Amino acid sequence: MKTKEKILETARILFNTHGISAISSKSIAEEMGISYGNLCYHFPKKDDIILQLYLNMQKNVEQQFKSIKEEVINLEFMLSRLKILFEEIYKYKFIYLGITKVVRHFDHIKKHAQDQFDQRWNILDTISGFLVANGYMKPFKDEKQKNMLIHALLMVSNSWISDAEVFYKGADEEKLDYYMQLFFNLVRPTLTEKGLEGFKKVYQF
Template identity: 25%
Template sequence: MDSTKEKIFRCAIDLFNDKGVSHVTLRDIAEKVGISIGNLAYHFKNKDYIIAEAFGRMEEEKMNILSGVQQIPSFENINNQVEPLLNISKKYRFFFLDTVQILKSYPAIKHKHQAYVENSIRYVKAVLDYSVGSGNMSPEPEDDKGLYWRVATTAWMHLYFWPAEVAIRGKSDPDIGEVKKMMWGVIKPYLTEKGIHNFETIKKEMYASA
């Protein structure tokens, strides 16, 4: 059975996702849980603490996945981890829909979030570097240093911003197959013949599930 603190946390996340952080009060959360505001405040003094807890959990969950990809950076493993990453974003989608406002309102999270973003892109870049070393991607051109950092950033953006894209376009859920295709579309131009051959297996899987 969940503890009271965990119930508060889960109910708060549900409300944040449904209404947006700025439209949810401690009273709303307490009523949804079925406890007094005083009891809620015993576990979380205010919304700042709940949002900080949510960000910490989200960061840990995503970094665990990215670490696993970095340990086994095969194309198949990269492709298979897209859905778990998107599911985490969906779980905490309020954060991605209200990112700018949250970072303005909660400065303590802002610096942690910036570090999280940079670390995430570094993980993607490390996977690209491995792909170069394994012969699946061409070496970065001498006359275009920083190219693969930009490629890593663009691939990361497709994964990070899908909740906003879904909301803006009025979709109910993301088309995970399309997100994968967009991500690989950024990387594919730099694949070697070996890389293209290895990509064919996951390409068939992506289009078969479309």
């Protein structure tokens, strides 16, 4: 692993553990056992580290969303990718815990986040259309009902980490599965018998 990658990985772990505000560039350098000057050669400011981690996270999450869309004809595979998506989000939990502060601090991140939201909305719209057309999901009574469900799913995927940090009371090793269940239960009332069977093959809920 190159120095630049080590800096990013060390920063990610420290930010996840202590939060963005509590960690400085010097803290990251000390944790790595390198000079502050060496770190600044790669990332002159802490903001540069945060921005690169954010971009890395968005790239990885976007790949998972695209995989889900591309494999929509394979329901079991598509659903299994959702867990990988949640794992990827949790890997960068510090961003989601401080997302309001991050987007206010970086104007271009706010615009990027909004663009990503729109792209993911379109992906979920495509998926819901496939599920309805193939008998996995009941037809929506109108466009508003469909849009409300899509927004709720995106809201959970964007904010479950904050909820988990404060309100989750279960075992840590069961945390991800719990929020996957919560995510799936938003969809459950809309599923047909065929859809319920398909979901149960992948995930018990």
